[in-house]
Amino acid sequence: MPFFLRGKRPVQDRKKKPGSKKRKPNGLPPEKNVEKKLNLPADLDEEITSEEEDYIKRDQIQVPAHEKEEEDEEETPQEKKVRLARQYLKALQEQKTKDESEKLDDDALGVRLQEDVLEASGMLRKNVAHLYTEPLADDIYRMKSKQQKLSIACLAITSDEKFIFTGSKDCSIVKFTLEGKKVGSVPGGRKGTEKEHIGHTSHIFAMAVSSDSKFMASGDQGGYIHIWDVESLKQLKTFKKHRATISGLAFRRSSHILFSASHDRMVMVWNLDAMAFVENLGGHQDAITGIDSHVRESCITSGGRDQSVIIYVLAEDKQLRFNGHHDSIDGVKLVNEKTFITYGQDGSLALWTTLKKRPHCVVKEAHGFQDNGQPNWLTAIATLINTDLIASGSMDGHVRLWCVDTKGYRSITPLFSVPVPGVVNALAFTASGSHLVAGVGQEHKLGRWYRQPEARNAVVVIPLEKK
Template structure:
C-alpha cells in the first residue's frame, strides 16, 4: 500500500462530553449555559413571555443578560474583575474549545508546572513485574505478569482533605494526610484454567490495561490472546473476546467514547464497541508485531510495529492508513559520546499522540522522535534520551587474560520503555530504567522536543532527597487535578523488575509497584519590565499563536 493514501476529509467529531456542560466549565446549578439560554429563549417564544408585552427579541436579550450576569457573579466570587472575565475566562475558553475541535495543541502547560517541586510516594505490589497502568481520577489500575489486576485509590491532595482537628475540635494537631495509594480491590487469573473456555479471567501474563473515559469499563489484554472487559467499579468481568490470534500488547480508548482499539503480536489492530460489547473490524498493514497504540477524539488511532520500524495512522471510517517509516538515526546530533553508540533504530516500541497532527515515538536505540502528519520522516530526533548503560567489563566480553582494548564494546543506549503525553498540550513524559521519568516540552514552532526536567532522582543528575526509581518504568499514567489542571498534575509510573514484554532486561534491586508524583501548578511568571516601562508585563499568547507582551 502506498505510504500516503488520499481520502475524503474526516467527518466532524463529536464534541467531548465533559466539555459541553458550560462555556466556563462550572458545575454550579445556578449557572446558565449557552444551550440553556437558547432552549429557554425557544420556550419563551413558544409559550409567550413571562412579562406582559415583551417581544421575542426582548426575551432573548433578557435571557442573554441573565446568562452574562451569572457568569460575572461566579467569577467575581474568586476575585476576578470584568476585564479578567472578558479576556481570560470567556475568550480563553472559546479559543480552547475551537482549538480542541480542530485537534491542535492549545495548552502551554510546561511553563506552569513546577516539576522541580514535585512530591512523590512509592507503593509496592506483592506481585511479579507491573506491566501496565491506566488512571482515571481518583483510581489507578495496574496489571502484572502473575495475572493480577489491582485497583488503587490515589489519595486526594492535602488541601482537599478535611482536618481531623476541625471535625472533632480536638486540641491535638491533625495527622498528616495519607500519601500512598490504597489497594481497594483486586482479582487474579489462573494458569491452570487454560482449557476452560468459560473461565472469564486471564490464563497467562497480562500485558496492557485501559480504562474508559467515563470510568465505566476496564479493559485488559494478555499473552493468552484474551481481551477482557470488566466493570471498573467492581472488577467483575463482563465479556471475554478471543478474536486475536496472538498476545494482546496494547489498548487505547477513543477520547470521550467507549470505542476501544487493541493491537497484538498477530500484526493486526482491532476496533471494538463497548456500548454494544461487540467486535467491529480488523485493520491490516503492519509487517511485524504491533506493540503499542494510542488514540484521541477523532475516529482514528496510531500504532507502532516494532521491527517493521513503522508507525501507522489508521483512518477507520475512510479505511485508509498513513505510513511513517523510521529506522534512521540523526548522525549530526551533537552528543558527547562515542559515535558508535548512536545506533540505528531496530525496533519502534512506543507511541503517544500530542494532537491530531503531531505524535511521538520511542525506540530501542534510546531515541525519541517527533512526527507530523505532513511529513514522512521525523520532524526531530532526540538521540540517547535516557542516557547510556555502562559498557561491559573486560572479564564479561572476553576470556583472554589481557583482551585487546579495540575489541571492547561501546556503551549501549537505554531503551524507551514508556511514553505518555498530556493531549493537546506541550508536555511529553518518557521512561526507561535510568531512575527518572523525563519531562520534555514541545517547542513553540512545534519542530522539536526540549528537556525541561526529571521526576525521580539519584545518579548523576541528583534528585529529590537522594532517592531513585529502581527498576524498569514499564508505563506512565497521567491525570490533572482540578478543573483543567488548576491544582496541578498527577503522574503515576508503573515500575517492574523486568521489561513488560520479556526478560531481556532485568533491573537488579528493582521493586514491583509504582511511584506517584504530585506536580504543583504555579501561576504564570511575570516578565521583567522594560527600562522605559513603569508597569509590569506578562507573557501571553495571541490568536496567531505567537508570544506577545501585555500590560497588567
C-alpha cells in the same frame, strides 16, 4: 320613496338580516375559521367572530399536539444555532471553580470556548511545561499490593482521577485510589483455566479506561481482552479474536469505541455499547507494539521491527504511513491530533506531525548508555494531551520530563528527572496534569533478559507542582 332617492342610513341604524353571518375573504363563516384554526371545544359560542378571538385565553383552549410540533418546526436553522449556543453558554456559566464558590468569569468562559473549538479541530496546544518544577523526594510515594508479586507491566487512570488500575506479569489486576489505598483486585489464574477463571491467566500487557470512566479494558499475552465495570470491577465481556499478545488498547475519547493492537499485526475495532466486534485493520509487517487514539475517528499504531507508524483514518478508509527509526519502535503516543511522539530500542525520542513522513526532531540516547556502551532502551512514555509536556521512562533509574516544541516542531527540551529505581514499564499523567504515575518492575515486561533485584515491583506516584 323611490329607491334611487333613498340616502344611505347611518351605520348605527343598520340592522343585520336574521340569520346573516359575516363572511371572511375565503368565503367561510367566522366560526368555521376559528374552529379550524383553534380547534375550539363544542361548548364555545358558535357566533364568535374573528375580532373576538384575540380575547380568548390560550390557557382555556387545548392546542393539539400536532400544532405544537408545527410551531416548533417554524424555528429557522439560524434561530436553532442561537438557542443551542445560549444553552451551551448557560451550562458553562453554571460550572463552578475548584473552590465551588466562584463561577467562571467572562474571560475564563471565552478561553474555555476557544479551547473547545481548538480541541475539536485537533489544534489545541497549551504551553504548560515551563510552569512545572522538580518534585521533592519526600513527596513521591509508592503503592504496592501483596497480590502483585511480579513486575507492573501496564496501568490506566480514570479521567476523574479517582482510580488507578494496574496490570502485572502475575496476571492480576489491582485497583488503587490516587491517594494510595487499595480498593479492589482480580487475582490471576493458571494457564489452561481460561473458561472457568474470571480474569486473566497470562501476563497483562495493556490497559485502557473510557473517557467517561465507565469501562476498563485489559489485554493479555494469550490474546484475551476483558471488559470490566470501573466502579465494581465486575467482568462484563471477554473478546478473543486476536491470535497473539495484546500489546495495546485505546479508547476513542467521548465514545465507547475501543481499539486493540496485537503481535498478530492486526488492529481491531470494538463497540462496547453493543459489546461487539466492528472491523479489523491491517497494514503492519511486524508485531504492533503500541496504539493510541483521541477525539477523531482514527487511531495510530507503531509497528515494531517494521520501523513504521500508521495512522488509520476510519471515516475515509485510508492509512497514513511514517518511517524514521533505525531500530524497533516500541510505542507511540499522541501529543495532539496532529502531533505524536515515538520511542524505541535505539534509545531515541522522535517528534512527528501528520505534515511530514519523517520525524521533525529526534533526541538520540535520551536516557544515556548501558554498561556495554549501547543506549538504554526507552520502555515507556506519557503525554499530557494537548500540551507541550511529555515524560519518558527507561531502565536507568530515572523518569525524565521534557518540553515539546508544538509550534515549530524543532526541539524536545529536557526539563528535569525524577529518580525511580527499576524498569519503568508504564507511564501516565492524570487528566489535570497534577500527578505522573509510573508502573515499575525488576524486569522488562516482555522478558527476563535484564533484571534489577534491588528494585521493587510497585506503582510510583509523582506529584507535579507548578511555579
